């Protein structure tokens with residue numbers, strides 16, 4: 250009985266602390282690290298809701314230009330910053346004084362960003378990120394990377410879902426997901442964005458949300474390649490559907506909730522990125538399918554293409570989990586082993602005949 254009461258008291262204290270963190274997140278400004286397309290669009294969305302938001306970019310000249318023009322002409326030209334958005338130059342001071350840090354840099358710069366904030370970040374300040382990908386080389390999930398760099402005391406959250414930066418910045422209707430093991434923080438963070446044009450859902454399944462957001466970028470490259478080759482709508486639909494089966498297999502092997510994959514951060518983002526030409530991953534695939542070499546296609550797109558980085562790491566995780574991901578495997582062969590895209594499609598089509606569903610065994 251005493252133990253039970255002690256546990257209840259501990260739980261009550263944790264809840265009080267969490268409420269204090271969450272209130273802090275609401276009252277104090279959010280610092281967004283990464284003044285690219287997505288960091289800026291998310292900063293604008295919070296600031297439009299009246300939440301004081303600080304935006305920091307690594308390029309001093311770019312920041313000075315944004316301060317003067319009150320827009321991010323490099324990534325989101327022609328969309329004026331809301332009043333509650335300021336561009337900051339002293340990142341260390343901003344880290345110390347903010348109520349929440351949101352990281353929005355490419356996955357290759359994720360660890361670097363955590364290492365930058367760690368020495369200055371106040372205890373228990375929540376950290377979220379909108380980066381989609383895995384840690385380079387190791388294939389670790391960014392959540393695990395963040396935990397190992399920052400330790401246990403900071404509430405963490407992942408932002409993901411079908412959301413092109415330009416459309417969010419233009420205030421077009423959008424829905425995405427915030428995932429955190431800390432339910433209070435997930436709610437608070439969702440509340441910073443939620444508006445009549447932006448619906449933000451919460452979940453605890455950080456694993457499923459990260460897997461969906463990572464693998465869909467590799468699959469968008471495959472859909473782009475197929476469309477670039479002129480293979481048509483049937484082939485695209487097949488790639489999306491069988492790609493979804495690959496996401497499900499990896500997610501199940503790593504312990505994610507299947508339900509998550511049918512949500513915004515799973516099928517939602519997969520459809521968006523595989524079908525719309527705003528996707529930089531799809532653009533890369535289109536360029537390759539139309540005949541450019543991988544190097545020339547990368548130069549042609551000239552922007553962040555996360556699937557290019559994630560493909561190898563996803564394959565590594567698939568091998569470790571002993572599961573098949575044939576589409577991801579062919580994308581890797583095209584990107585890194587010089588395979589002809591037509592041969593890769595043939596290799597996919599010539600795989601042994603399979604059942605989509607087998608009857609349950611009684």
Ligand SMILES: NC(=O)C1=CN([C@@H]2O[C@H](COP(=O)(O)OP(=O)(O)OC[C@H]3O[C@@H](n4cnc5c(N)ncnc54)[C@H](OP(=O)(O)O)[C@@H]3O)[C@@H](O)[C@H]2O)C=CC1
Pocket residue numbers: 283284285286287288306307308311324353354355356357358361379380381382412413414415552553555
């Ligand atoms: N754009 C979108 O619609 C969406 C993007 N995402 C994800 O968000 C992440 C960021 O993408 P996005 O904003 O589009 O990319 P962009 O290419 O538009 O911007 C990347 C930003 O990160 C900065 N950056 C790059 N390397 C570093 C570094 N080492 N340290 C600090 N900053 C760095 C860049 O600075 P500089 O300008 O100086 O190069 C730039 O400001 C990606 O993981 C992407 O998948 C998720 C959902 C939607």
Ligand SMILES: O=C(CO)COP(=O)(O)O
Pocket residue numbers: 381410411412413414466469518521522527528529530531553554555
């Ligand atoms: O993740 C995105 C939309 O949800 C952006 O996709 P791209 O990185 O392919 O442009």
